[in-house]
Amino acid sequence: RSKSTFDGHQRNNVRLVLYLYEKNAGLLVDELCHALDDVNAEPDHSDIVRRHHQYVRRGGKKSLDERKEEFRESLLREVISDALGKPGTTPPQRVIGFEA
DSSP states (O other): OHHHHHHHHHHHHHHHHHHHHHHOGGGBOHHHHHHHHHHHHSOOOHHHHHHHHHHHHTTOOSOHHHHHHHHHHHHHHHHHHHHHOSTTSOOSSOOBOOOO
């Protein structure tokens, strides 16, 4: 039960950091912000584009642009999750840059 609680908290933390990155990236530490910028700059959508026809044929309702946006977000979430570390542990690095 505690594992699922920590996983839930981790998902919320990832959502918060993603929100901060998209709305006010200055609150994040520079290293994380640069890593997210690198992923966000040129995501490789070739696999999504190539398989979109199959997706639609199988009854998929999302447009290609929606699927690209979801893919971009999943890449960003992966970087954020790596920065936060395993659920229930102390993050290996600072994520939010609080100035004292």
